[in-house]
Amino acid sequence: MSDLKKQMDHIDIPKSLHKRSLQGIEQASKEQQKSQRWLPKIITIAVTLAAGGFIALSIEQGGTINHQASTFLIQEHISPYIYWGIAILCISIILFVARRKICSGSDKVKTLGVAAVLILLLGNSALFLQHQLVNPLVIPTSIEINKDGQNGIEIRYITNRNDHRYVKSLQADDVILPIAYFTSEQENLINGFYYPYDAYQVLRYQYIRDAYFQADLSVIEKILASKDVYLILSDEVKIKAPLSININQNDNQVPHQSFSASRGQDGHMISFILEQDAVFDAFYVPSLLENQVILIEFIVNNQQFTSKDFPISLKKGQRIELIIQYKDSPFDMNASVGLSGPDGYLITKVFSKVYFNESMVKKVREMNE
Amino acid sequence: MNETKDHVKLLQWFAIALFLQLLYLNVFKYVNILQDILVYGAYIKSLSYSRQVTPVKKYIVIAIVLALVSNIFSQQLLFYWSTVFIAGIDLLIIMEFGKILVSLEQRYNAHGPTARVIKKYVIIVFAVIVSWTMLSNLPRDWQIGLLMLGAFLLFAVNIRLFFHVLSLRKHVKKRSFVVTYL
Numbered sequence: 030m031s032d033l034k035k036q037m038d039h040i041d042i043p044k045s046l047h048k049r050s051l052q053g054i055e056q057a058s059k060e061q062q063k064s065q066r067w068l069p070k071i072i073t074i075a076v077t078l079a080a081g082g083f084i085a086l087s088i089e090q091g092g093t094i095n096h097q098a099s100t101f102l103i104q105e106h107i108s109p110y111i112y113w114g115i116a117i118l119c120i121s122i123i124l125f126v127a128r129r130k131i132c133s134g135s136d137k138v139k140t141l142g143v144a145a146v147l148i149l150l151l152g153n154s155a156l157f158l159q160h161q162l163v164n165p166l167v168i169p170t171s172i173e174i175n176k177d178g179q180n181g182i183e184i185r186y187i188t189n190r191n192d193h194r195y196v197k198s199l200q201a202d203d204v205i206l207p208i209a210y211f212t213s214e215q216e217n218l219i220n221g222f223y224y225p226y227d228a229y230q231v232l233r234y235q236y237i238r239d240a241y242f243q244a245d246l247s248v249i250e251k252i253l254a255s256k257d258v259y260l261i262l263s264d265e266v267k268i269k270a271p272l273s274i275n276i277n278q279n280d281n282q283v284p285h286q287s288f289s290a291s292r293g294q295d296g297h298m299i300s301f302i303l304e305q306d307a308v309f310d311a312f313y314v315p316s317l318l319e320n321q322v323i324l325i326e327f328i329v330n331n332q333q334f335t336s337k338d339f340p341i342s343l344k345k346g347q348r349i350e351l352i353i354q355y356k357d358s359p360f361d362m363n364a365s366v367g368l369s370g371p372d373g374y375l376i377t378k379v380f381s382k383v384y385f386n387e388s389m390v391k392k393v394r395e396m397n398e
Numbered sequence: 399m400n401e402t403k404d405h406v407k408l409l410q411w412f413a414i415a416l417f418l419q420l421l422y423l424n425v426f427k428y429v430n431i432l433q434d435i436l437v438y439g440a441y442i443k444s445l446s447y448s449r450q451v452t453p454v455k456k457y458i459v460i461a462i463v464l465a466l467v468s469n470i471f472s473q474q475l476l477f478y479w480s481t482v483f484i485a486g487i488d489l490l491i492i493m494e495f496g497k498i499l500v501s502l503e504q505r506y507n508a509h510g511p512t513a514r515v516i517k518k519y520v521i522i523v524f525a526v527i528v529s530w531t532m533l534s535n536l537p538r539d540w541q542i543g544l545l546m547l548g549a550f551l552l553f554a555v556n557i558r559l560f561f562h563v564l565s566l567r568k569h570v571k572k573r574s575f576v577v578t579y580l
Contacts, residue, residue, distance in 0.1 A: 041469070071542070139490075139493070142524060145528070146482065146486055146527055146528065146531060149528060149531035149532070150478075150479060150482055150531045153532055153533075153534050153535050154478075154479070154534060155473055156534075156535050157475060157478075157534040157535055158475070190538075191473070191474035231537075231538055233535070233536070233537050266458075362535055
């Protein structure tokens with residue numbers, strides 16, 4: 030037996046045979062790999078589906094959707110977590126595919142470059158979608174109306190920058206008030222970017238836009254009587270308008286001169302110089318704004334007082350400064366604010382239009398939800 | 399001999415494609431589709447003179463589909479994606495042609511700067527593409543600025559490559575005459 034073994038050891042194995050065996054091993058490993066070929070295909074399909082879904086979500090978010098599509102959407106807001114979830118899923122698939130590609134001998138720099146661009150695109154798209162509005166929002170507005178003549182009602186609304194719709198009319202029960210200026214031509218393109226004519230302010234993702242209406246007292250009374258007020262867009266979609274309208278009824282004013290100036294983002298300073306002696310015992314704002322506009326302090330003869338110090342007696346020629354703050358900013362205000370007392374009112378109209386930034390859009394969004 | 403002629407033709411059509419890319423026809427709506435068809439047609443014609451196997455045709459099909467889709471659906475996010483994708487695919491096509499150019503240069507002993515030109519081209523275009531991925535989250539003025547800067551850089555690198563391809567073509571043509579008269 031041992032002889033046979035020795036003899037076998039002496040037999041020379043031809044080199045070509047060795048090559049053959051190596052070829053055999055290679056062939057076997059290739060065939061084994063073949064059985065796993067379905068994996069890249071499935072991954073490609075998954076990536077395509079995920080990216081397609083992502084774009085489909087963005088198209089649903091867009092403003093150019095037609096009326097039927099928007100009724101399906103209702104007013105639901107898609108959570109940003111969904112966008113980020115899809116983005117992270119796509120990114121992990123991309124990383125996985127890139128790793129496999131590099132392992133299988135693809136050009137490393139090219140694969141990494143493509144993966145980096147895709148990841149950046151996905152991340153940026155998720156961030157972009159997170160800031161998109163499902164439907165335009167109306168900025169809460171407080172308006173004071175005079176008893177006589179025509180009254181202007183200015184309402185600002187926020188739309189996504191790619192939303193080409195515009196406000197057509199205001200609806201409250203059976204009252205339909207058409208917008209006061211010509212709006213049929215809104216396709217304004219500047220440098221290839223859509224720029225609506227009624228744009229008030231340009232933000233990163235949204236436009237703050239302006240809708241202006243005119244109405245007499247009888248129409249306004251009807252609007253006041255209705256429960257909800259809506260703005261109607263050019264594609265007949267209704268958006269709720271949080272309006273508070275009050276009628277100016279303060280005829281008995283103490284004679285005075287007044288000045289007002291805004292103080293930062295959410296405050297205002299009003300100063301009065303009295304033209305007769307008077308006593309005041311309360312801070313006055315229209316009842317609808319009572320919880321939204323607060324008197325922080327008032328200054329007489331360089332002395333600071335708060336609302337606890339009422340009543341206060343003022344002499345002719347004396348100056349009083351009120352410092353007020355808007356509590357639930359952002360909202361647009363056109364209302365009379367001041368002091369009231371047994372001698373009458375000491376009030377002036379305060380106009381305040383919020384200067385928007387991204388976080389304030391978020392606030393309006395939260396207030397609407 | 400025939401091969402050299404083929405190489406001259408390849409470079410000629412590649413130069414034509416690059417020249418067509420320099421024209422900014424995008425100002426007219428839908429004309430960019432015509433431009434794409436002309437540019438990609440010139441690429442395909444150029445490739446028909448090469449025996450190397452490249453995935454360029456696949457890239458071209460994807461780019462044309464993307465250009466069509468982005469023209470049909472005017473959606474903001476789609477615009478950003480298609481802008482980046484089309485620029486990326488154009489870069490991949492140039493990278494494939496870069497390989498052909500380098501091999502031609504070696505073959506005809508032209509000690510030219512092809513590898514360096516292509517490397518710079520790739521780096522600059524990649525930087526432009528990366529900056530364009532961020533377009534969707536930038537303020538309006540920045541968006542316009544970045545698009546203009548990117549377009550200017552693409553124009554500059556394309557014109558550099560165009561002149562380089564012309565000089566390479568001249569060199570290859572010269573070599574072919576040398577062969578003829580010997």
